[in-house]
Amino acid sequence: AKNGGRNRYSFFERQMDEALRLRKVVEDDLRAAILADELQLHYQPQYKANGEEIVGVEALVRWPHPQHGWISPQQFIAIAEERGLIIPLGEWVLRKACEDAKRWPGLRIAVNVSPIQFRQRDFVSSVMNIIEEADIDPTRVELEVTEGVVMDDADAAEEAMMELRARGVRLALDDFGTGYSSLIYLRRFAFDKIKIDRSFLESMETTGESAILVHSVVHLGRALGLTVTAEGVETSEQHRFLQALGCHELQGYLFSKPVPAHEIDKMLGIAPDE
Ligand code: C2E
Ligand code: CA
Ligand code: CA
Ligand code: CA
Numbered sequence: 001a002k003n004g005g006r007n008r009y010s011f012f013e014r015q016m017d018e019a020l021r022l023r024k025v026v027e028d029d030l031r032a033a034i035l036a037d038e039l040q041l042h043y044q045p046q047y048k049a050n051g052e053e054i055v056g057v058e059a060l061v062r063w064p065h066p067q068h069g070w071i072s073p074q075q076f077i078a079i080a081e082e083r084g085l086i087i088p089l090g091e092w093v094l095r096k097a098c099e100d101a102k103r104w105p106g107l108r109i110a111v112n113v114s115p116i117q118f119r120q121r122d123f124v125s126s127v128m129n130i131i132e133e134a135d136i137d138p139t140r141v142e143l144e145v146t147e148g149v150v151m152d153d154a155d156a157a158e159e160a161m162m163e164l165r166a167r168g169v170r171l172a173l174d175d176f177g178t179g180y181s182s183l184i185y186l187r188r189f190a191f192d193k194i195k196i197d198r199s200f201l202e203s204m205e206t207t208g209e210s211a212i213l214v215h216s217v218v219h220l221g222r223a224l225g226l227t228v229t230a231e232g233v234e235t236s237e238q239h240r241f242l243q244a245l246g247c248h249e250l251q252g253y254l255f256s257k258p259v260p261a262h263e264i265d266k267m268l269g270i271a272p273d274e
Helices: 002-035 073-082 086-101 115-119 123-134 154-166 182-188 198-202 208-223 236-245 261-267
Strands: 040-048 054-065 069-071 108-112 141-145 170-176 193-196 227-230
Touching: 002 054, 002 069, 002 073, 002 086, 040 086, 040 261, 054 073, 054 086, 073 086, 086 108, 086 115, 086 123, 108 170, 115 123, 115 154, 123 141, 123 154, 154 170, 193 198, 193 208, 198 208, 208 227, 208 236
Parallel strands: 054 108, 108 141, 141 170, 170 193, 193 227
Antiparallel strands: 040 054, 054 069
């Protein structure tokens, strides 16, 4: 009976062990990985509604761990936030993305920003310094933030956002529709764009309600003068539906997964430099 009991729990225990082991790997190695330039950026193209013309790319961080293989951002961003590592990580991501973006004139470069970065007193000057050092036009840079940004200190967030926009940096509200009071945020804060969360698209084909929601969100965004992007587009049915609704931009596996910078070069017909 003792043995049976142990076996019944062993699967769960193994999963716990796995999660704890991974957490420990991240805690032990992330700081050094950032300093040693071990992280990488992949880029997912963003297309006009026709699905043909690339208008921008979203930078997504990747960590190829020398011993443990690829660790996904879902597994390490939260720990980086807890440990204060999101600040150096976020600066590394923005710097690298701006450098890479110089090879892609005319394309927008979207970078994800954690609420914790946004909360830093010197966030705006840190962003502007990196953009100036890279010597790219600030209007090409788009910061993707979630509702969390405005949750605890709305006044400070509003000020930082106004300042960034005054300097030409664009702001997108990411994962739109997954939070609590998105509509209020849209009215108050200076966003250029909303990104409709892919959870809406996932259920769109099976239930009529989701299709109605997507329809409403696209029209709302357009009515407010915002650019509307749908993320997680996986099927041509979704593409046709979103295009017909008047969604401005699309991103998803149907068009391209996130890929290394040299793959973006190829898509744009840029010859490799070495
Ligand atoms: P996100 O910003 O919502 O990014 C979209 C995620 O959906 C990415 O996952 C992307 O690879 C994935 N995706 C794109 N198209 C499709 C699709 O058609 N189908 C499906 N199923 N998935 C799709 P990824 O790269 O694993 O990133 C996960 C999250 O980690 C991001 O969600 C973002 O919140 C965070 N993250 C990634 N890079 C950074 C970063 O540099 N800084 C910060 N603060 N967060 C980051
Ligand atoms: Ca994003
Ligand atoms: Ca998103
Ligand atoms: Ca997300």
